[in-house]
Amino acid sequence: MGEWLLLVGICFVGAMVPGANTALVLRRTLAGDRKGAFITVSGLSLGLATHVVASMLGITALISETPALYDAIRWLGSAYLVYMGATYLLTRGSNNPDEEGNSHLSLSNPFLSGLMVSLLNPKLLLMFIALFSQIIDAAHGWQMMTLYGATPLVTEALWLTLIIVLLSRPAIQSRMNKIRKGLERMIGGGLVLLGIKVGLG
Template structure:
């Protein structure tokens, strides 16, 4: 089992990344606003399955392969940091858009909503960064089975991400209306998200390889 510090540290990062903008959040919010909260939750089901796929892939070999090649690990780590910095810039750049801005989308069937949620998550670089660059830093062979630690940490990420995204999907319409009426809050939201992303990028780039 991961030690307490690893559990707390990884949980905080998982929550922070779940609350920052990305393809998953944009897709879920757009679906919830255009087609209703139920559509957002169906889409979230696909996103959740994508999390499980990533977790199993990481637990059963991808993480071990990357860790076995130090230069490959560092390349992924720095690439992840650069990507997070790019996301931070996208959040705060002039003319940047909030994830809660209304986007017009056609109505889709539940099957398509689920599949699009799955595909969106599988192609989401932020989740790849989470499992390939961040998760290995919280795994210590001295604490027992590496596989078990990866599964425990991955489950924590899935539980918190699904819970946060479910609340966002259910309240997307109200949040969008609130931010539209108060553009100053939307600017503050984007700067907070950008700061969090930049902080994660710095942590990732400066973290020593375990």
């Protein structure tokens, strides 16, 4: 049980560290697209679940022992982040939330965006290689393996849901509307820089 509590703490800290997943959810939420934000979370969760299953099956360890495969995933993840960031930067904003929600938010599928960002995140691969695989190996019985496997999914979903609930409040949305374009550019620029960092390793 001590290992599980340690895993819970690590997963919560990891979820709270700003990254591409948080940026995607923030963008949807601050633009008033609460439904899209939750759909993004579902895509992120499926990608994370894929990492969990891969770790349990030993696929993650195989990737770590194949530098070419790991580099390919890293470069794909880098390219996707830069692409998304550039899209956000180059898309014109609108002062009308309804008009904006029907235009540039529809340029990318929220579920697919979340799924791709999660699947191609080399930081997640490293975490599962360094930590999760060892914890899974120490687990005894399918009940404990299921508990350990569900922990990163639940912790990230809870944290991102909290962000959506807090930032989608009418009072906050009203304030965010005034600076939405700037936030859009900031998130886009952050994703581009993150993509470059991932590409450089």
